[in-house]
Amino acid sequence: MKKNIYFASDFHLGSPNHVESRLREDRVVRWLNSIESDCSELFLMGDIFDFWFEYHTVIPKGFIRLQGKLATMTDAGIRIYFFKGNHDMWVKNYFSDEMGIEIVNDEKVIERSGKRFFLHHGDGLGPGDRKYKMLRKIFRNPVCQWLFSIIPPRIGLGIANWWSGSSRAANHKDEVFEGVENEWLAVYANQILLKEHYDYFVFGHRHLPLDLILNEKSRYVNLGEWMNYNSYAVFDGNDLNLKYFEKG
Known part of the structure; x- marks a missing residue:
């Protein structure tokens, strides 16, 4: 019986x-092959793509091996969840319609x-980073998304790929742990624990694998990334x- 849950x-x-x-992508697919036999649920928690935007009839080309593998897994009854990250926040209904992904x-x-889990990509949370939090509201605004969608795909995707080229992933910025008080x-x-108990907080976004004890019953786990850590x-x-x- 499949019992493991992967993040x-x-x-x-x-x-x-x-x-x-x-x-x-090949490495990710090898990993998915290795876990498929005991995986009951898979949580893909954001920034799976460095950029993603769905037009009505157009999606970014490529990534077909990952998509094929995810389709095979959902067809086999594995539940898959796709969290919108700051790089792929414009995911719409392609993955849900074609593969049954939530x-x-x-x-x-x-x-x-x-066990109770609090799950989030991690962008826009916690103190500071007001500039990004403002941009996040703009990029997630339906009107702004519609305005971008009327740009022809060749131009729109070109602009987006140029934008993603300046990201920390593209420039291989190394993240450093500077103590739990600065995490x-x-x-x-x-802050959440002051109001409600969770056994695990699981995030991405940070690009640094971390497993930190918050109190005697709660932990914070950051999933890291797949450029350096897998x-x-x-x-x-x-x-x-x-x-x-x-x-x-």
Whole structure:
């Protein structure tokens, strides 16, 4: 019986170029092949693509191996959830219509085996970063999305790909842990704990694998990314563990 629940984020497929992205996509598909036999649910928690925008009849080309694998998994009865990240917030209904994947706009709260999970990509949470929080509201505004959609795909996707080329994923910026008091998603999680208990807070976005104890009953897990770490988390019904794929 399939019992494990898997969490991964920040594949950033498409970045920094086609060759490196294809190698990363192949690695992701190998990972999905390796977990398929015991996976009951898969949470893809944002920035799966370095850019994604769905026109009415057009989607970004490429990534066909990942899409084929996800379709195979949903056809086999595995439930898959796709969280909108800051790079792929313009996902609409393509994945749900074609593959039965559930699209998650913001946070999702789940309970499994008596454990409560607070799940979110991680962008726009916690203190600071007011500039991005303002941009996030603009980019997620339906009117702004409609205005972008009337730009011909060749131009619109070209602009977007140029924009994503300046991202930290494309430029391989290394993230550094500077203590739990400076970890803004941990600060956010502790604020939530003042109101309500969760056993696990699981985020992406940070690009640094982390497993931090918040209190005697709660942990903060960041999923890292797949440019450097190939990191993910798995819940086996008893505990949540951070792991690494194809790491010696």
